[in-house]
Amino acid sequence: MKITLISVYDWISWLTFFGYWFLVVATALRIITKRRPTTFVVAWMLIIYMLPVVGIILYFLLGETHLGQRRVKRAQEMRPIINAFTQKLHDFPFIFTKGVSNVAKPLFQLCENQTGLGGIKGNHIDLISTTDEIFDHLIKDIDQASSNIEMVFYIWYKGGRANQVEEALIRAAKRGVVCRLILDSAGSRQFIKTGESQKMKDAGIQIVESLKVNLFRFMFRRLDLRQHRKIAIIDNHIAYTGSMNIVDPNFFKQDKHVGKWVDIMIRMHGPITTLMSTIFASDWEMETGKKISLPKVTDFAETPEEKKHIMQLIPSGPGYTENMIHQALLTAIYSAQEEIIFTTPYLVPSDDLLHAICTAAQRGVKVSIIIPKKNDSMMVNWASRAFFSDLLESGVKLYQFENNLLHTKSVLIDKQLSLVGTVNLDMRSLWLNFEVTAVIDDTEFAEKLNSLLQSYLNQSIQILPEEWRKRPFWQHITERLFYFFAPLL
Template identity: 75%
Template sequence: MHFTSFHALISSLIFLFYWLIIVATTLRVVFKRRPTTYVIAWMLVIYILPIVGIILYFALGEAHLGQQRVKRAQKMRPTISKFINKLNEFSNIFTSNVSSVSKPIFQLCKHQTGLDGINGNHIELLSNTNDIFDRLIEDINQATSNIEMVFYIWNKGGRADDVENALIQASKRGVVCRLMVDSAGSRHFIRTDASKRMREAGIIIIEVLKVNLFRFMFRRLDLRQHRKVVIIDNYISYTGSMNIVDPRYFKQNKHVGEWVDIMVRMNGPITTLMGAIYASDWELETGKRLSLPQITDFAEPPEEKKHIMQLIASGPGYMENMIHQVLLTAIYSAQEQIIFTTPYLVPSDDILHAVCTAAQRGVEVIIIIPKKNDSLMVKWASRAFFSELLDGGVKLYQFNDNLLHSKSVLIDKQLSLVGTVNLDMRSLWLNFEITAVIDDAEFAQSLFTLLQTYLANSDEVSTKEWKNRPVWQHVVERLFYFFAPLL
């Protein structure tokens, strides 16, 4: 009898303790003030999966950097603020004389970062894989002082090996070479002979955000360094969607074809800001401080209305929601046309409503996504948004044959956003990302011409055919839609 009473007491205490944890976790989710769909999804996970749901939330639900990185981020802020103030002393490289469609974004950047549009840059859109590798290797071969890189994926083979060899030769002639690669995205490369050869040649390679199951107590487990950046001699810089991979040798077992990417090659004052972002990432990861680039010593004379730019860096430790705000501002600024390219389409409710509202006020809204996708979950979650987008007047196109991996937004053939950001919750709220904001009609025309080639190789999603798809597809889409806020 006493044993039965003791057992009942223990059971009651365990039950009470469990529900106290459930209540505490629920309050924590709600107080984070994330989008409603995000909150509801996590609450369902917590309630449907006892104990496991709570563990998943604390491992994956919050973008906490870890105490050590938070301290480093706080320590860096005065240095970055001082650098921005110093930049502003060189007023000739800044301008507020931007186009009407771009003005709201540059005003947002000014108030959030303290910097106006950066003038006098020379930029080039590169869309052919071999051309990108050729230009990058040529610039590496001509480097004289330093090369800094950060990439989500580095995959040996083909043209990636050519980059490896060029970096080794640069290091041997005295160029300081630093490379950061994401631990998850580049997990195979980190353990290859290629990585060993590069280190032996004096190249500093840092594995960023190391993946380790024991680290989830101190840092969110699936944080990703998703930037793609190259800086050469503090003068030339690159960013865009392409990792250091040769598409002929990358993920061919997924049967999605070769990845199609774009990069932007830049020189001029904008590279100064790129260098500051890289130095911040380096210190955040290693705790070691890099010298910030010398301001305008290398900048070409500003040209009126020539390639006015800004760089938007996002991720934990950076301005919260910044890239989300920039995208919303761009969408609401559009008067004639918006064209998106993204491999992963899992938008926030705010962006979904913004693009549908734009279409309903007469703006032509086009979204180009790949027909085949390397992520099964994202593919089906994306399809869950098709009906609302089509009903809202948005034109959806699916790119044939290969996996369209380019991430771009073109507004009114004037404002371009090119970088690493996908239209999904992970890019918008979690990953370390970077986007180049470009106010220039000439560059926009180059991007528009490229987008027309994408459209020529794409099939438009028919509203009538979409509504007549099999019932089982509806079921699968709604199932994966449940996970959309968590992808």
């Protein structure tokens, strides 16, 4: 039988056609079997069908949480060590308390059942709400450090007061303080490539580039998995976390025309810092493979002040309790009886979170969400708007912070329970990135946070339901288009 060029071409065409559809079906089945939220499944199904070949490649690049075999192995090896350390905390029962408030009780029960640790009392917390105050406190603590300084930040951007932190760390290293710094490869890309980071290394500061961005690594690790924590620990005695990176708002992203970034940090000392130090030790070993000494529990052997700032820390990310922060948010929302105030720069909630927020408003809880009017991400900005109608129809009050980009990530419930940290109300923070949230059950702290949030509201414009319904039709279409990408943002 004579084989013609046309018949060969036909065979190749059919093989290509069936090969492609086999890949589509196999990928679709893989997505379905992951048992992820319906919106996540529908979004990826649309992408792989609408973008031939490219959609399949994007899914394996961005659709699954690949930490990498080396990091997975290290995480598995660290878990028994961390568990043993947290168990040692129970040798000091006076740092624990069952005397939490009614609204906080379900959340602390969740923490205890998931991590083995309940409410930790005797902590002292300062809420710092201006950039200059944050830098002032941090630089002063660095200058007074005597043994070790550990930091994890998503973004380090040179210029202005960020340079003063760099200089303080160099001074600390020169007087013999061990300085360890973890910076996210994507967020701190420009700083890592500059001579500033090399100058810090030359002074003896250990800098680790976390989750390096490299296209050749996509087969082994998801590219957009990021180290999004903001942590500073001084002498295992003072700890910071919150929304602020090491950036001076006067210099950072001024070309985006969204104004200055508005952030908060909390400064803590007390038994809770032992947990922050273990989070850093875990991150350090996962990135470097090197162990560092965990803090001595005996440093907190003195009986703490009885009811001062009951706290818990919730870390998230691959290797940690799955969906813990998502569960914590849902638990806190369903516990609310009177009022919830959210601040977030990125509002792209999961279906479960959206339902919980709307349900809270429908059962009579006063729910307010403050987001920036201008955002540095066009996709997130439009995707967020797709949720406005459901929220407004349920009675949620939406506010847009004017002039500057509100970057604060916080939740205040019934003027008693506070959640402050690095978590945005979006899919990436809830299910993917390395994040940390501080849970604080304390009326005094809540009053300070509430005062700050009221000042945010005074600088915001409320989105009224009747005005929102009058927006142009093309905006409806654009919102729905970006809504399909919401689970991927």
